[in-house]
Amino acid sequence: MATDDAPADGDGTRRDGDEGGPTDALAEGELEALHEVELGLEWLQRAQGSLIEFHHATGHGMDHLRRAESILRATGHADLANVIRDDLLPCGVVDGDRWSYDVLESYQETLLTEAGALERRARRELSDGQRHVRERLQEREWKGRSRRG
Numbered sequence: 001m002a003t004d005d006a007p008a009d010g011d012g013t014r015r016d017g018d019e020g021g022p023t024d025a026l027a028e029g030e031l032e033a034l035h036e037v038e039l040g041l042e043w044l045q046r047a048q049g050s051l052i053e054f055h056h057a058t059g060h061g062m063d064h065l066r067r068a069e070s071i072l073r074a075t076g077h078a079d080l081a082n083v084i085r086d087d088l089l090p091c092g093v094v095d096g097d098r099w100s101y102d103v104l105e106s107y108q109e110t111l112l113t114e115a116g117a118l119e120r121r122a123r124r125e126l127s128d129g130q131r132h133v134r135e136r137l138q139e140r141e142w143k144g145r146s147r148r149g
Contacts, residue, residue, distance in 0.1 A: 026126060026133065034126050035134040041119040044112050051107055055100040058093060065089060 026034070065084050073081040092098045127133045 030126050031134055031137075034122055037119050037122045038132065041115050044115050048104075048107060048112055051100075051104045055104050058100040062089060 065088055069081045069084040069089070072078070072084070092102070093100050094103055123129050123131060130136070
């Protein structure tokens, strides 16, 4: 909810450089809580990146095993090729059934989605939708102390 004196982007988020408004009235505890919620979401987003990396690395490993299966079969090692075909390639990464994409999708659809909704709600309720309130206040303070300010 942007006010007339606080320009906002289309999603109600105040733009960089906005001064004044409800963020100046936040109690230290509210400011700290909002900052921790934002940091929590950022770390969960980083974890999503790790899961994407895990998913891609798993896929590349499986591609190599698939090529090894063909080479082993062509060189007369059908027993080893069959282990790859029957035991490894169809195997999931969790409980032998869930594949890496499924783990990634579950993470995105549950914890990450819910944390994102909480972060947006906290920003709406505490800071009129403004992001990085603590950092904005710190920036304002540091610029105010600067001889260039």
